[in-house]
Amino acid sequence: MKYLNAPALKRWGSLVALYAIVTVMTGPPGNQSSPTLGFTSSFSESVSFFGLFPAPRGVFFAALFVIIGGGLALYRRTALKSVLSGARTAVAPRYAALTQRKATRGVFYAIVLLVAIVLPHVVTDPFWQSAMVSQIAIYVLLAIGLNVVVGFAGLLDLGFVAFYAIGAYTTAWVTGALPAAAPFHHAINPFWAIPIAIVFVMIAGVVLGLPTLRLRGDYLAIVTLGFGEIVTIFLNNLYGVTGGSTGSNQIPHFSIHLGPLKYLWGLDPVPYYYLTLGFVVVFLVIFSALEHSRVGRSWVAIREDEIAAESVGINPLKYKVIAFAIGAASAGFAGVITGGQSLFINPATFTLSFSINILVLVIFGGMGSIIGVVVGSLIIQTVSMYLIHTPPAGFQNSDLYIYLGALLIAMMIFRPAGIWPSKRRRREIQYVATGEELDQINGTSDVNGETV
Amino acid sequence: MTSPLFEVQNVTLRFGGVVSLNNVSMHQNRGEILAVIGPNGAGKTSLFNSLTGVYAPQEGSITFNGEHGALSIIGKKPYRVNAAGVARTFQASRMFSAMTAFENVKIGAESHKGLGVVGAMLRGPSTRRHERETDERAWSLLRFVGLEQQANTLSASLNYGARRRLEIARGLATSPSVLLLDEPAAGTNPAEKNELTTLIRRVRDEMGVSILLIEHDMKLVMSLAERLYVLNFGSVIAEGAPDEIRSNPAVIEAYLGSSDAGTAQGGL
Numbered sequence: 001m002k003y004l005n006a007p008a009l010k011r012w013g014s015l016v017a018l019y020a021i022v023t024v025m026t027g028p029p030g031n032q033s034s035p036t037l038g039f040t041s042s043f044s045e046s047v048s049f050f051g052l053f054p055a056p057r058g059v060f061f062a063a064l065f066v067i068i069g070g071g072l073a074l075y076r077r078t079a080l081k082s083v084l085s086g087a088r089t090a091v092a093p094r095y096a097a098l099t100q101r102k103a104t105r106g107v108f109y110a111i112v113l114l115v116a117i118v119l120p121h122v123v124t125d126p127f128w129q130s131a132m133v134s135q136i137a138i139y140v141l142l143a144i145g146l147n148v149v150v151g152f153a154g155l156l157d158l159g160f161v162a163f164y165a166i167g168a169y170t171t172a173w174v175t176g177a178l179p180a181a182a183p184f185h186h187a188i189n190p191f192w193a194i195p196i197a198i199v200f201v202m203i204a205g206v207v208l209g210l211p212t213l214r215l216r217g218d219y220l221a222i223v224t225l226g227f228g229e230i231v232t233i234f235l236n237n238l239y240g241v242t243g244g245s246t247g248s249n250q251i252p253h254f255s256i257h258l259g260p261l262k263y264l265w266g267l268d269p270v271p272y273y274y275l276t277l278g279f280v281v282v283f284l285v286i287f288s289a290l291e292h293s294r295v296g297r298s299w300v301a302i303r304e305d306e307i308a309a310e311s312v313g314i315n316p317l318k319y320k321v322i323a324f325a326i327g328a329a330s331a332g333f334a335g336v337i338t339g340g341q342s343l344f345i346n347p348a349t350f351t352l353s354f355s356i357n358i359l360v361l362v363i364f365g366g367m368g369s370i371i372g373v374v375v376g377s378l379i380i381q382t383v384s385m386y387l388i389h390t391p392p393a394g395f396q397n398s399d400l401y402i403y404l405g406a407l408l409i410a411m412m413i414f415r416p417a418g419i420w421p422s423k424r425r426r427r428e429i430q431y432v433a434t435g436e437e438l439d440q441i442n443g444t445s446d447v448n449g450e451t452v
Numbered sequence: 453m454t455s456p457l458f459e460v461q462n463v464t465l466r467f468g469g470v471v472s473l474n475n476v477s478m479h480q481n482r483g484e485i486l487a488v489i490g491p492n493g494a495g496k497t498s499l500f501n502s503l504t505g506v507y508a509p510q511e512g513s514i515t516f517n518g519e520h521g522a523l524s525i526i527g528k529k530p531y532r533v534n535a536a537g538v539a540r541t542f543q544a545s546r547m548f549s550a551m552t553a554f555e556n557v558k559i560g561a562e563s564h565k566g567l568g569v570v571g572a573m574l575r576g577p578s579t580r581r582h583e584r585e586t587d588e589r590a591w592s593l594l595r596f597v598g599l600e601q602q603a604n605t606l607s608a609s610l611n612y613g614a615r616r617r618l619e620i621a622r623g624l625a626t627s628p629s630v631l632l633l634d635e636p637a638a639g640t641n642p643a644e645k646n647e648l649t650t651l652i653r654r655v656r657d658e659m660g661v662s663i664l665l666i667e668h669d670m671k672l673v674m675s676l677a678e679r680l681y682v683l684n685f686g687s688v689i690a691e692g693a694p695d696e697i698r699s700n701p702a703v704i705e706a707y708l709g710s711s712d713a714g715t716a717q718g719g720l
Contacts, residue, residue, distance in 0.1 A: 286573045293572030293579070294562045294586075301548050301559050308546035311504065313534035313563035313626050322569055427550040427606060 011413050022406045023058040026399040047393040057394045061403060065410065068379055072419055116277055120270045127389050130269040133341055136381045137276040138334045143361040143377040144280075144287055144370060145330030150359065151368035151425070152296060153323035154303030155213065156221040158355050159228025162208075163201045163328040165235060165350035167335020170197040172248040172345060180241040189255045190340040194333060201332030202325040209324040213317055216306075228355055235347040247346025254340045265340065272341045279337075283330050288370055290326070299323060300424060353401070360404055364411060366418025368425040375420050380404070455517045457482050457630055457662055458503065463512030465498055465686075472498040473509060474686040480630070485656055485663040487677035489670075489697075491706060494683040496666045497543060500634055502526075503664075504540050505533040518629045535564055539623030540632040543666075545615045549608035553599055553618050556607050557590040560625030593621040596658075597651060613644030617651060624655065630662040631655060637669045645669065649676055674698070682706065 027042025046054040049063065120129055142164060149157045169178070171193040176182035212223045235242045243249070254265040254275065265271045290296050301309040302316045310316060339345055365376020384404075387395055411418070417426045456479040465473040473495045480486045488496050501507040503514060505528045514525040518537035525533055534540075539560075548556050562582070571579040594600045597617040602610060607618060616636050623631050633652065637645050649672055655661050667673045673680065674694045682690040682697060684706040690697055697703055 289575045290569075290572055293575070294565065294582075295569055295572045297551075297555065297559055298563070300551065304548045304550060305546050307506070307530075308542065308548065309559075310530040311534060311540050311542075311546075312560040312622060313531050314559070315529070315531045326569075424550050 014413060015410060018406055018409055019058055019062060022061070022402055023056075025402050026057070026394070026396070028394075045394060057392075060392060064383070065407060068383065069415075069419070072375075072379075113281065117274075120273050126269075128385070129273070131385045131389070133269045133272045133276055134338065135385050136378065137273060137280060138337060139358070139361060139381050140374055140377045141276065141280050141283060141334045141337075142331055142358045143365070143373045144283055145327045145334070146358050147327075147362050147365075147367065147370065147373045148287060148290070148330075149323050149327035150362050151366075151373070151422075152291060152299045152303075153320055154299070155320060155323065156217070157224045157324070157327070158221050158352070158359070159208075159224035159226070159231070160327070160331055160358055161350045161352070161355040162228045162231040163204060163331035164335045164338070164354070165231050165347075166201050166204050167197040167332030168339040168345045168350075169235065169242060169248075169335075170200045170332070171336045171339035172251050175251050175339075177248040177251045178241065179239070179243050189252055189257075190336060191254055191256065193336050193339070197332045197336045198329045201328045201335070205325040205328035206321055209321040210317070213320040213324065225352070225355075228350075228352060232347050232350050232352075235350065243346070245347060247348075248339075248344060251339050251343050251345070253343070269341070272337065276337050279333060283333075284370060284374070287326075291370065295319065295322065304428065357404075360408060363408065364419060366421035366425065369418065369420055369422035372418050372420030372422065376418065379419075380407075455522075456480055457484075457517055458664070459513075459515040459517070460499075460503070461513045461515075463499075463502060463509045463514060465495075465502055465507055465509040471686050473502065476512070476683070476686070476688055478681050478688060478691070480662060480664055482629075483656065483660065483662055485652070485665065485676055485678050487665045487667060487673045487680045488683060489667065489673055489680055490683035495686040496683055497634060498686075499683065500540065500632055500664075500666060503533075503632060504538055505530040516630075531563075534626055534628070537627070537629035538632065539626050539628035539630070541616070541619040541623055541634055541636060543634040543638065545612075545619050547607035547610075547615055547618065547622075549606065551607060552604050553607050553610060553614075554590055554594060554603040556618055557593050557621045557625050558586055560622040561589045561593070562586040563626060590625060593625050596624070596654075597621040598647075613640045613647065616640060616644075616648060620651065620655065624659065624661065628661060630664060633663065633665045633667075635666055635668060637667060637672050645672055648672075652676060 024039060024042045027045065028038055030036060030038030043056060043058070045057055047057045047060050049055040049060055055063075120132065123129065123132070142160070146157065146160050149155050149160070171190050172178045173180060174183060174188060174193045174196055175190055176184075208224070208227050212220060212227075215223060236245050238244070254272075256263045263271075265275065298309070298314050298319050301312070301314055302319055306316050338349075361377040361380055362373050364380055365374065366372030384400055387400060387403075388397055391397075415421075458478070458480040460476060460478045463473055463476045464471065476495075476499065478488075488499060490496050498507060502509050503516075503525065505525055508526050512526075516523045516525055516533070516536055516538060520536055523533070523536045525538075528536075548559065551559070565582055565586070591600065591603075594603055597620055599610075599614060599617055599621065602614060607615065610618060620631065620633070620636070636652070637648055640648060652663055652665070653676065656663050663676075665673070665677065677694060679693060680691070680697050681688055682700070682703050689702045689706060690700045692700070
């Protein structure tokens with residue numbers, strides 16, 4: 001009975017309970033004459049199992065999760081794993097091995113980039129082309145930004161949408177699409193909104209951060225939650241400035257007019273895809289450099305032990321505010337792209353559930369792991385879009401969050417560090433879970449003294 | 453440069469009605485190995501926390517005359533005090549557990565180099581040069597404390613003695629004028645205690661860093677310290693060289709009257 005010890009039973013038991021709850025919640029309703037119908041038919045109702053055979057709906061979604069999770073697990077067990085989770089933390093590396101690994105990793109990233117570039121020419125379905133910009137690329141951008149705040153600095157920010165909203169509304173403002181008078185005489189194209197929006201959003205990050213980042217943990221989460229709500233309420237109520245609940249007028253498209261170089265982004269989502277992709281790559285490079293820099297290490301130190309970090313001369317408030325401002329910058333940028341691409345914004349987009357959605361991407365991918373967050377956002381957003389675009393029988397759009405919630409709970413049970421965790425985060429979670437037993441997990445220790 | 457390194461004058465620290473430090477005055481000379489002893493709850497760690505900016509005493513003054521001039525410590529944040537040249541270790545060692553030993557020391561070595569967020573983002577040549585310098589510094593400190601073999605070990609899986617040494621290296625990495633050690637020998641075995649004694653002396657002799665030490669282990673204190681202060685119930689009850697302290701009736705009284713009597717008598 002090796003595999004049926006108590007913790008394993010508990011884990012699998014909770015999974016079965018989760019399955020039942022989700023099935024009932026997403027199942028058909030009962031009616032007055034047979035009140036238990038909703039319950040029974042939730043389990044008996046059949047859908048097509050990927051066109052192969054009829055199966056209960058719950059089984060279909062469970063299989064979807066298993067395929068995603070299993071696929072990733074398999075992938076991570078192959079050679080690429082050692083390449084990608086590579087030895088950046090190694091200190092006295094054998095240089096030949098490290099250089100080779102670096103080269104392999106470079107080739108891998110080049111292939112991924114190439115696939116991303118070719119993708120819109122392969123996927124020509126208009127729904128997917130548009131989703132690739134507004135639902136996938138922008139979400140990746142937002143998720144890697146939130147990852148700086150939540151993953152690197154360890155600050156739970158539930159009001160991330162506020163920065164996104166400020167970015168989008170700044171774009172509307174400077175391009176003259178808001179009732180409020182534009183700051184410039186003639187309409188400017190959203191390109192110039194990028195630096196302005198980023199500066200605005202970073203200022204907002206600092207203004208929010210300076211007083212609130214003295215708070216820790218739950219308190220900070222509550223304050224940021226409030227900030228997100230305040231911004232949305234302002235957007236709704238300041239009719240004369242923001243257009244209230246009806247939102248902005250038409251925001252002009254992006255355009256370039258630099259000497260001989262002229263280009264106008266239009267209704268076609270593909271150019272926007274490339275624009276966003278370009279900036280995603282830039283942000284990825286910057287954030288990755290930051291992670292492995294002094295700033296990144298200081299974040300880790302603060303996250304692990306703020307008192308010790310202060311004792312070696314790190315100013316926690318300063319680094320937290322920096323994390324906030326940098327995370328906000330990428331959200332602000334995503335806001336500009338959204339404004340330019342969707343041409344029209346209103347407060348209904350910028351809700352609490354949006355913040356939580358981004359947080360789910362970060363947690364699912366693996367807090368603190370840039371590649372994990374990118375992979376996580378790609379998976380969740382693609383699957384969500386797939387379910388919305390071609391809903392399997394019995395799927396309703398409003399059920400999506402129930403499935404995502406269930407997915408997150410399952411993740412917390414089986415892979416608490418995320419689908420592609422950073423090495424360091426995994427160690428931290430292991431350390432918290434096992435304390436002194438880390439020696440055995442790690443296998444590198446030299447315990448001969450007493451442990452107190 | 454005859455002014456003392458630390459000058460504590462009439463410091464009183466209260467937590468509500470509890471007086472943790474009562475009108476404490478003391479000083480530390482440059483290059484001195486100074487120890488503060490006293491029974492449990494005498495206020496030793498409170499004194500340390502006041503000296504490093506963690507607590508702000510309500511009365512009195514603490515002046516630190518470091519390389520960058522005099523600094524009044526009360527009201528300054530710990531990172532500010534550290535920048536002025538005060539490094540410390542903790543009673544229950546506080547390592548960055550998910551970092552390797554090397555990274556722990558590196559954090560200390562680089563914390564005072566200007567901020568350089570933009571430099572860090574772009575990873576320019578000057579950033580790389582800084583990185584190389586801090587790497588070298590961290591290595592030399594690891595070698596100094598004898599941990600270069602465990603450089604890549606997670607600090608959480610180091611044994612207690614090694615953690616103590618690592619904490620000393622991390623403190624030294626911030627280029628301090630004085631190193632405050634809060635019970636460095638707690639939980640170590642006799643062999644490790646001897647190593648630690650040698651190490652602390654080397655820190656002073658080879659690096660010129662003054663040492664301020666809290667310790668319960670009388671053997672270690674008496675062999676290491678050049679001067680001692682004895683605290684009891686938040687007040688200084690004696691001050692002097694180890695020999696004088698050993699025969700001071702007030703000190704013997706304080707120790708015999710407490711639960712530490714056994715250990716103290718054995719040591720004294």
